[in-house]
Amino acid sequence: MIRNSRRSFxxxxxxxxSALWLAGCDRLAANSxxxxxxxxxxxxxxxxQRALTSRDGLAHEYSEADIAxxxxxxxxxxxxxxxYLAMRxxxxxxxxxxxxxxxxxxxALSLDEIxxxxxxxxxxxxxxxxxxxxxxxxxxxxxxxxxxxxGVDSAARFVVFRCxxxxxxxxxxxxxxxxxxxxxxxxxxxxxxxxQPLPVGNGAPLRVxxxxxxxxxxxxxxxxxxxxxxxxxxxxxxxxxWEDRGYQWFGGI
Amino acid sequence: xxxxSGTQAxxxxxxARAESLSQPPMIPAPAPAWVIxxxxxxxxxxxxxNVVCLVVLLGSGLQIFNAxxxxxxxxxxxxxxxxxxxxxxxxxxxxxxxxxxxxxRFDTTGFLxxxxxxxxxxxxRGFPSWLTIPALKNLAIGRDWHFTFAWIFLVNGTFYxxxxxxxxxxxxxxxxxxxxxxxxxxxxxxxxxxxxxxxxEATRYNVxxxxxxxxxxxxxxxxxxxxxxxxxxxxxxxxxxMVQAVGGRQSARTWHFLAAAGLVLFAFVHVFEVLVSGFWxxxxxMITGRYAVPVEEARHDPQQ
Numbered sequence: 001m002i003r004n005s006r007r008s009f010x011x012x013x014x015x016x017x018s019a020l021w022l023a024g025c026d027r028l029a030a031n032s033x034x035x036x037x038x039x040x041x042x043x044x045x046x047x048x049q050r051a052l053t054s055r056d057g058l059a060h061e062y063s064e065a066d067i068a069x070x071x072x073x074x075x076x077x078x079x080x081x082x083x084y085l086a087m088r089x090x091x092x093x094x095x096x097x098x099x100x101x102x103x104x105x106x107x108a109l110s111l112d113e114i115x116x117x118x119x120x121x122x123x124x125x126x127x128x129x130x131x132x133x134x135x136x137x138x139x140x141x142x143x144x145x146x147x148x149x150x151g152v153d154s155a156a157r158f159v160v161f162r163c164x165x166x167x168x169x170x171x172x173x174x175x176x177x178x179x180x181x182x183x184x185x186x187x188x189x190x191x192x193x194x195x196q197p198l199p200v201g202n203g204a205p206l207r208v209x210x211x212x213x214x215x216x217x218x219x220x221x222x223x224x225x226x227x228x229x230x231x232x233x234x235x236x237x238x239x240x241x242w243e244d245r246g247y248q249w250f251g252g253i
Numbered sequence: 254x255x256x257x258s259g260t261q262a263x264x265x266x267x268x269a270r271a272e273s274l275s276q277p278p279m280i281p282a283p284a285p286a287w288v289i290x291x292x293x294x295x296x297x298x299x300x301x302x303n304v305v306c307l308v309v310l311l312g313s314g315l316q317i318f319n320a321x322x323x324x325x326x327x328x329x330x331x332x333x334x335x336x337x338x339x340x341x342x343x344x345x346x347x348x349x350x351x352x353x354x355x356x357x358r359f360d361t362t363g364f365l366x367x368x369x370x371x372x373x374x375x376x377x378r379g380f381p382s383w384l385t386i387p388a389l390k391n392l393a394i395g396r397d398w399h400f401t402f403a404w405i406f407l408v409n410g411t412f413y414x415x416x417x418x419x420x421x422x423x424x425x426x427x428x429x430x431x432x433x434x435x436x437x438x439x440x441x442x443x444x445x446x447x448x449x450x451x452x453x454e455a456t457r458y459n460v461x462x463x464x465x466x467x468x469x470x471x472x473x474x475x476x477x478x479x480x481x482x483x484x485x486x487x488x489x490x491x492x493x494x495m496v497q498a499v500g501g502r503q504s505a506r507t508w509h510f511l512a513a514a515g516l517v518l519f520a521f522v523h524v525f526e527v528l529v530s531g532f533w534x535x536x537x538x539m540i541t542g543r544y545a546v547p548v549e550e551a552r553h554d555p556q557q
Binding site for chain 1: 309321328382383384388391393398489491493
């Protein structure tokens with residue numbers, strides 16, 4: 001009996017200790033200075049990972065046999081903005097991809113024009129921030145040459161992706177990457193998944209593929225690409241829909 | 254370990270190197286307890302930083318795991334065929350937590366799959382809120398905690414390994430000797446009977462202890478860092494060989510989880526042994542360095 005009550009006391013003390021510790025952690029993270037410190041490790045991670053990896057180092061490419069039987073769709077999977085619904089109703093005939101910002105000559109492309117461009121096809125692994133992975137085959141033009149065609153201003157540091165979906169009904173989805181990632185040899189604007197036109201769940205008509213980044217960096221339902229020198233003035237200022245909600249900007253791990 | 258290390262010093266030489274605890278030297282104590290300096294300062298500092306890191310990494314790691322509470326084998330997630338899944342389903346209007354290991358399913362309501370949060374209600378979540386950092390579901394902050402403390406863990410662990418080899422702590426205290434291997438069986442029996450080394454033997458680590466520490470500092474510690482890095486799609490461009498060698502990215506995630514489980518198991522056994530082999534004495538030795546060597550019992554008492 002004594003043994004039992006001692007054991008239950010120890011168990012209760014352990015649970016109480018753990019609860020106190022966790023409450024302490026949560027209170028610390030609620031402190032804005034501490035939270036800033038916690039999130040600052042993202043820059044360190046980015047710096048070190050970039051130093052350890054060659055600029056053009058390729059993500060693993062797989063064979064046809066590795067392709068997932070059904071590619072999971074996540075996040076926005078069926079956008080309901082009036083703009084998107086209208087474009088979808090006409091099979092994206094009136095959809096245009098606008099490339100602008102810090103460029104000499106902004107321009108726009110229709111879906112047919114994009115499909116007619118020289119394309120790269122790659123079978124790669126998609127890693128979601130949640131932890132799961134899925135392998136799919138993506139086809140589309142390289143992003144780099146499309147930016148070059150507009151003439152990138154030397155002040156440009158980031159590429160911002162504008163989207164047509166408003167995840168959860170609050171704020172339009174957007175993302176941003178460093179200019180060097182836009183020129184990576186596997187960074188494409190995919191209009192096809194597994195040899196079929198990109199399904200709505202995976203970002204129809206066009207999404208970006210960044211094969212060395214987590215899924216949330218790879219904006220779907222693309223409508224605009226903007227070159228900027230700072231992310232500060234855009235939406236929440238953190239460089240992306242999820243970044244404005246606390247997620248890490250680098251997105252490489 | 255400290256001044257009295259694994260070298261085979263004759264028993265008579267030991268008290269000269271340590272300060273005696275027995276106050277009046279006239280009383281002929283059969284085996285006087287003596288205090289040695291057990292853990293040197295770098296080990297003590299690095300140990301406690303490591304404790305904080307491991308607790309934060311475990312709590313935030315479980316938070317991250319909860320974002321997709323399933324493990325797989327291979328490069329990608331075969332969603333219908335997980336190795337482990339902490340799921341939840343509604344049975345008769347009530348939420349039930351279900352743990353799936355391979356094809357076996359267990360009802361783990363209240364702990365895994367579905368557990369109560371501060372509002373007193375059952376919620377679908379892999380691990381319960383009292384184990385995760387933060388307590389409520391928040392993958393973004395969980396990741397901030399995890400990566401920040403992963404950096405501290407990495408730097409701390411690197412310092413530890415460098416110091417351990419440079420100071421010969423490894424060679425003289427941690428590497429099992431031929432004698433250790435010979436006493437392996439006896440050490441196992443001693444552990445099972447909760448018999449702890451006394452006297453001169455207690456000034457060194459025993460062979461099971463050495464193997465447990467080596468497993469942690471050479472296998473689990475570096476392994477969990479490498480398997481964490483193997484999950485990074487960015488580093489995948491340079492570490493693909495490693496990712497493939499361990500079975501793929503989802504296998505690396507599973508290995509990362511198993512290594513964490515191994516560290517938790519080690520921590521339980523470690524704290525248990527600390528508790529049963531003289532808690533305050535052990536704790537003091539990891540704070541001030543001072544360790545009172547337990548008195549040796551007379552092995553062949555003629556009275557009995």
